Amino acid sequence: MPSPPHSARGDIGRRVATRRKQLGLSRQDVALRAAAAPGYIEYVEEQPSAAPGRGFLLRLADALETTVEELAGGTEDLPAGLARAASQARMAELDESESWALLGDHGVGRVALAGGDGPVVLPLNYQVLAGEVMFSTAEHSPLAMADGTEIAFEADHIDDAFSRGWSVLLVGPIRVVLDEDVARRLRQEAYSAPWAGEEREHVMVLAPRRVTGRRIIVRGAPGDVG
Template identity: 75%
Template sequence: MARPPHAARGDIGRRVAARRLQLGLSREDVALRAGAAPGYIAYVEEQSATPGISFLLRLADALETTVHELTGGTVDLPGGLGRAAREARMVELGDTECWTLLGDHGVGRVALTHDDGPVVLPVNYQVLDGEVMFSTGDRSPLARAADTEIAFETDHIDDAFSKGWSVLLVGTVRVVEDEDEARRLRETAYSTPWAGEGRERVMILAPRRVTGRRIIVADAPGEPG
């Protein structure tokens, strides 16, 4: 999967690029959907562009999202504020679609048992040949969970249209003990952990179970009628 352009400077551009890649679309695909030139999509993603509302509406529809999402209006809101849609249905996802939705990197949550009980932690992750890599601190609850079974979950929720999906992985997490291999994995990772420096412990989750679910709303953008 292609990665977001590192030259992206505007907040809208970063959100457009991230959503486009999440959907697996090229700039040409988005341009065709939005009735624009591919060069303008590139401009929006890479420069501090301020598109007009009419184009933003077409762009949001092309990306199966909302203007509110693209402009950052939901950044500080918890997911799941929308009401359930009429005639919504839930479908189970196969392994292939689960891995496609995971992409090659992103942010998810790990659930594990700590000294004080269950803990859920947000993590940056990287997908590596059917396994998931995390970087964490030596004393973190995740590092202490080495060689135990944990759960990893990531999802996307569209409040505006009351739909979304979630993917759950369950399996044993291990520490990459070989320092050369750990350094190589850190250097090839898409990004450093959002939480900052000092997270040099590389851990790999080998899932024994991969499951996913999607809520489908027939009249929402991107869904069949």
């Protein structure tokens, strides 16, 4: 039976599926962690009518290294990082290969650049392309006006459940893609159109000269070695 379209899934199902994929887990993996049948994990993810009980949600949240509140969307409109700092946290520097691995091939990050009234920080979708990062923006946006200058790009992930996270910083020159055929191909190959909407077809590429990253490691948290 084919999966229903993403928009037909329930909110909890979407969050469960997203978190599972972030952790690189299969439904079988989650089922083993949560002491459930794989078929029930599939049911929760795919059926908008799914209404798992509190006891199962507690086990599922633990299996996905998060909280019931996160899965239920209770923190959806809140900024990340509201949890208290962990008592045994430490900072670790990431090498360049680890930093690229965390960025993946697409996502949402922030660019920092010099604007007419001072520094500007803008959130936007990104796509990683063979050691460079592509953005689609509006033709007269602050990012488009930064063509030929040096900017900073940052992406991160915050895990409130365990008070840990990582951040990656890229610094280098940004350039506009002048060849419209190349720009069109890059837009077509991108994982997603900009979340901010249409009329953002001005393709820009960041060629970083410096790639750095940091991770907060918490002793005893799943997946971390203290």
